[in-house]
Amino acid sequence: MGIGNVSERRLAPPQVGVSVVILALGPDATGRSRLWLPLVRRVRQPFLGAWALPGGDLAANRSLEQSAYAALESTTTLHPRYLEQLYTFGDPGRSHGGLPMVSIVYWALVGTAEAKDFVEADNVRWFPENELPELAFDHKAIIDYALWRLRTKIAYPDVAARLVGETFMLSQLHDVVEAVTGEPVDLANFRRRILASGELEDTGAKQRVGKHRPAAVYRYVAAASTPWNPYDWLKDDDDGGVDTGGHAAAGPAGPDPPPVAVDDDPMSALSR
Amino acid sequence: MGIGNVSERRLAPPQVGVSVVILALGPDATGRSRLWLPLVRRVRQPFLGAWALPGGDLAANRSLEQSAYAALESTTTLHPRYLEQLYTFGDPGRSHGGLPMVSIVYWALVGTAEAKDFVEADNVRWFPENELPELAFDHKAIIDYALWRLRTKIAYPDVAARLVGETFMLSQLHDVVEAVTGEPVDLANFRRRILASGELEDTGAKQRVGKHRPAAVYRYVAAASTPWNPYDWLKDDDDGGVDTGGHAAAGPAGPDPPPVAVDDDPMSALSR
DNA sequence: ACAAAAGTGTTGACGGTACACCCATGC
């Protein structure tokens, strides 16, 4: 669009995009677990040819979450098991010469089980978190921020659980936490803490990994006081006073507000 | 702008606004402390005449924070002591008939000391949190969300401190916490916990409130591992790898990420 | 029997809560 001079461009409404930081577990060269994320190669200026977060313009008839989901679909067929708004970036200058740009950024977790169908299309590639290429705009900083968020939340059973498959052994969950934090975690205490949360259910199945004692297989079940996001209030506003559930259980240092439970049907989060 | 039919309007870029939930302490009818917030009366459709959050369009040459600050200035001359991005709302239908609208919402705390100059302009009025009028759009839900955020964070010394004046007695801080949470808090334990945080400094001054023993006067001093926001990474990205400081001190259940320390000079947060 | 991972028990440090108590001040 040919808006010519500077003063006119200042009045032009900023472009609004929705981007997603998609995180999945995968093996690194040595076989250890590591976080991977898909990036897309830019096909236009600025930063033509550079790698960037998946994203797109916000369509006016879609919710932010739907737009984030659409961006996610552009790089992987995997269903997100977790999708949460991360932050909105909109400072002038971050586009480095393009139009002023507001980016509403989400972060998503996808299960590791399915993560092998890393659809490597022409302009999409998965990178391990510690070997990122040069990134467009301020996307490197955004990814770092998303990783920080993940690391501060990985202690919560639901977050860790959404990085593995539908069912899992406790040792898997433990590996995930150690991979994400980089810190060793006492397995015995981890077991107790995670089980005490009441958010894991023993499926009854056993799984043998080596030639050793088989481990119990668990499934994640949402806690009674479910995750919580601003849309709950929006809904209440419309249909009047539904009990929002005891989020007070989270306590004053609780697992901060707007996570969105994307259960097993990923569309459930989109139809709110 | 005269975009006529529906399919064209869908393609129109959404309007981007920045709004602020401004919170201050004030007395209620019985003299108890209570949260107050300023609202503005809408002067155009939709929701003409209804009360709404202060806000404005996002100017392309301003940062989000600057825009939030500008919105704040439209209702009060008070300087924010705390300013943090709350959430971005952008679902279709929330504008109830207007253009599709994305609202990037901040929340701000202003000190109670100065809060008496509630500039009650024609179209601005302060309301106590429990006696809000009918609100435009989904602003009621947004305010409820901001209040929830405040209540989950009020246990942290810095948040509580920013709701009172520059200096204060511990009993004042205690009153604030009780007013915000609505729960009684053991004063003796509150003292110890808050002092143990290391974020309060004894000014040496004493203040007498009744005819009783005078109380020590404290001042808030930022902790070594300071508050933390995404812009830190953006800055690091530009000038290369400055140590971001030990935000790990917050721990896994820590006081979640993006608060913005608005010290005593409110512009300091805007020049980042 | 042995190796290796699954899973349990025990202890002690720490932080928070409840509540009794002393201190400083004005009347």
Add this chain to the structure above:
DNA sequence: GCATGGGTGTACCGTCAACACTTTTGT
């Protein structure tokens, strides 16, 4: 002295880290 809030002491309890220990499996 006595009332009133400022400020301290202490005992108890729950949570969690550390780490020794037992159990179950395959070879």
